[in-house]
Amino acid sequence: MKIKSKYILLSLILILFTVLCKTSQAQVTLNCESGNRAIEQGNCWGFGAVTYSNASNLVISGSWSTKSNSLTNQSPTACWLKTPWMLVGNGNITFQARLDGSGNGVQSKGIVVSYIPFVAGASYGEGAAIQFYTYSFPAFNVTTIRDLSIPIPSEILNSSVVYKFRVSFVGQGGNERAYADNFIFPGTYWSDPSSSCGPQVVVQDADADGVPDSQDNYPTDPYRAYNNYYPSANTYGTLAFEDSWPHKSDYDMNDIVTDYRFITVTNSNNNVVEVIGSIVARASGASFKNGLGFQLDGITPDKIISVSGNHISPSSFISTQANGLEANQTYANCIVFDDFFAVMPHPGSGLGVNTSAGAPAVPYDTLTINIKFINNGVPAFGGVVPIGSMSANSFNFYIIANQQRGTEIHLADYVPTSLANTSLFGTGSDDSNPATGKYYKTANNLPWGINVVQGFDYPIEKSAIDGAYLHYVDWALSSGGQYQNWYSSQEGFRNTSQIYH
Amino acid sequence: MLLGLLMLFNSCMKGYDDVIPTTSKNLKDIKVSSSFNWSTSKTVDVNITGLPTETPVISTLIISIEDGGSLYQESHDMSQPKTIQVIVPAIMDQIKLKYGTVEYILPIIDNSVDFSFVPVAED
Numbered sequence: 001m002k003i004k005s006k007y008i009l010l011s012l013i014l015i016l017f018t019v020l021c022k023t024s025q026a027q028v029t030l031n032c033e034s035g036n037r038a039i040e041q042g043n044c045w046g047f048g049a050v051t052y053s054n055a056s057n058l059v060i061s062g063s064w065s066t067k068s069n070s071l072t073n074q075s076p077t078a079c080w081l082k083t084p085w086m087l088v089g090n091g092n093i094t095f096q097a098r099l100d101g102s103g104n105g106v107q108s109k110g111i112v113v114s115y116i117p118f119v120a121g122a123s124y125g126e127g128a129a130i131q132f133y134t135y136s137f138p139a140f141n142v143t144t145i146r147d148l149s150i151p152i153p154s155e156i157l158n159s160s161v162v163y164k165f166r167v168s169f170v171g172q173g174g175n176e177r178a179y180a181d182n183f184i185f186p187g188t189y190w191s192d193p194s195s196s197c198g199p200q201v202v203v204q205d206a207d208a209d210g211v212p213d214s215q216d217n218y219p220t221d222p223y224r225a226y227n228n229y230y231p232s233a234n235t236y237g238t239l240a241f242e243d244s245w246p247h248k249s250d251y252d253m254n255d256i257v258t259d260y261r262f263i264t265v266t267n268s269n270n271n272v273v274e275v276i277g278s279i280v281a282r283a284s285g286a287s288f289k290n291g292l293g294f295q296l297d298g299i300t301p302d303k304i305i306s307v308s309g310n311h312i313s314p315s316s317f318i319s320t321q322a323n324g325l326e327a328n329q330t331y332a333n334c335i336v337f338d339d340f341f342a343v344m345p346h347p348g349s350g351l352g353v354n355t356s357a358g359a360p361a362v363p364y365d366t367l368t369i370n371i372k373f374i375n376n377g378v379p380a381f382g383g384v385v386p387i388g389s390m391s392a393n394s395f396n397f398y399i400i401a402n403q404q405r406g407t408e409i410h411l412a413d414y415v416p417t418s419l420a421n422t423s424l425f426g427t428g429s430d431d432s433n434p435a436t437g438k439y440y441k442t443a444n445n446l447p448w449g450i451n452v453v454q455g456f457d458y459p460i461e462k463s464a465i466d467g468a469y470l471h472y473v474d475w476a477l478s479s480g481g482q483y484q485n486w487y488s489s490q491e492g493f494r495n496t497s498q499i500y501h
Numbered sequence: 502m503l504l505g506l507l508m509l510f511n512s513c514m515k516g517y518d519d520v521i522p523t524t525s526k527n528l529k530d531i532k533v534s535s536s537f538n539w540s541t542s543k544t545v546d547v548n549i550t551g552l553p554t555e556t557p558v559i560s561t562l563i564i565s566i567e568d569g570g571s572l573y574q575e576s577h578d579m580s581q582p583k584t585i586q587v588i589v590p591a592i593m594d595q596i597k598l599k600y601g602t603v604e605y606i607l608p609i610i611d612n613s614v615d616f617s618f619v620p621v622a623e624d
Contacts, residue, residue, distance in 0.1 A: 034553070038622035042552040048624050084555075193552065193618075194560040194579060194601025211576060215561035225576065226561070230588065231542070232570030251528055270575045387575060392588040393544060412539045444532035453542040454590050466528035473526045479537040484592040487541065 030183040032064040044084035044191035060181035071171025085162040089186035097180040101143040109171040116164040230392040231453040238456035241449040246430035251464040254285040271384040277369035285355030288402035293335040295396040302382030311337040412447040463498035552618035560601040
């Protein structure tokens with residue numbers, strides 16, 4: 001008996017499942033329970049003189065229903081709601097509607113339903129509406145909830161092209177308003193809210209990484225998708241340092257001058273694949289053999305597979321680990337070059353390179369650094385780095401003075417690396433105080449390095465930056481509030497005789 | 502005549518001492534605020550409010566500056582809230598945000614940009 005009962009139960013379940021499969025289909029629905037038609041508008045529904053109401057005595061179900069303006073116009077374009085673009089299924093459109101009973105009799109209140117074809121180039125893509133159903137509210141029991149069930153026209157059943165449906169509320173005379181709710185339109189939602197609510201289109205995605213080719217910076221590379229630039233795709237920033245730290249400098253800000261632009265390449269999962277740094281060595285008004293590096297704050301070395309493109313001599317004072325990062329560091333450190341003059345040799349006259357007026361100019365040298373985080377879809381041992389974990393603020397630039405590894409000089413208030421000689425803090429003119437987060441500034445809060453993200457023409461040798469840029473001090477004294485473009489070439493901002501050309 | 506010139510020179514020197522301003526604008530003499538970081542850029546928080554969607558909507562979000570220079574791109578679910586940090590030149594007062602095919606120009610207010618995928622309801 002028990003076995004027979006089990007068979008009966010299983011049979012019933014199978015029958016029920018079969019019936020459900022045959023009768024259930026995609027639907028586009030509206031029940032207003034968001035309480036905010038802006039959300040539905042964001043999902044490509046349209047409303048014309050129709051809002052949402054939560055009047056407890058008039059709402060049809062739930063907490064909210066649609067409410068029309070007073071129905072005083074017989075035109076179906078006066079008071080309406082429209083579906084998003086949809087592929088029409090088969091069956092009936094259903095919804096519930098009532099009047100609010102505020103009028104003096106019904107006086108020709110009704111509902112008109114139309115379908116709207118897609119026409120490329122038309123306003124909102126909407127072709128002429130085709131009316132296929134009308135309903136007139138009975139003159140009696142006007143506030144009774146009416147259940148409407150409207151067959152979809154045969155010509156658009158199971159469509160392979162998109163349509164909208166428009167439900168219009170019409171009337172003549174009086175103040176009667178219509179409430180409606182629980183809309184069900186058989187079919188499949190086919191609008192694209194990210195494309196001005198046009199119909200969804202079949203996208204080309206040659207590398208099948210989920211990013212359409214039109215949006216993919218690497219349309220044929222499944223492991224790469226986006227370029228994130230610092231400072232920007234159209235600019236190089238300039239780093240300018242003094243190498244005298246912790247002692248005072250002459251403030252000509254040209255002991256190391258390099259331009260930079262970084263591209264952080266991410267994949268379709270928004271994880272960092274690689275960082276490509278373009279570093280342009282421009283000048284060094286120094287006798288020291290200075291190096292340049294940067295730390296990726298917060299990124300541990302095990303997140304990186306390899307580093308290439310940097311310039312470190314075989315007998316360098318810099319120790320590197322197997323992946324090319326500097327060894328013995330808590331965070332990832334890339335030494336771009338260990339000796340500026342190995343990258344840009346002295347021209348034979350003048351002090352340094354490209355800072356002495358009249359000395360031979362040395363062409364700039366560009367190093368292309370590649371820091372690889374994921375190789376052909378396989379991350380480094382330490383796992384992936386989401387792009388959100390590595391903003392442009394993560395780039396912590398510094399120079400290494402005269403090949404003394406511990407004497408590293410950062411931009412103002414950037415933390416030292418693990419290899420910095422912190423016993424130099426508070427000596428000479430340095431007023432660093434790690435407890436307060438003050439680093440690499442004097443007692444008067446002057447820095448030894450600056451980062452001009454829009455690019456910068458540096459002073460000639462021994463010309464202090466405030467003599468070359470006439471509003472540099474104004475900018476500093478205002479804490480950056482005034483003369484934010486102090487570096488620009490506009491009239492009255494520069495003493496060009498003190499700027500290297 | 503030479504003596505006269507010397508006297509004139511001394512007189513000029515004395516006058517020069519008298520007119521040295523009491524508030525120097527020489528970089529070596531100034532003291533700036535301890536909170537000033539000498540940066541020509543600023544960090545901007547772009548705060549995004551999501552839109553509940555009927556079906557998953559995932560497209561590319563791009564943040565760029567006025568000259569079109571792209572800063573940031575990601576694949577973004579339209580329904581998800583998010584805060585993205587970008588660095589822009591300190592002088593800039595607006596950014597561009599593009600999602601899918603639609604572009605918006607948004608003001609930077611107090612180093613912050615607020616953007617919502619939920620539109621303003623309209624007829």
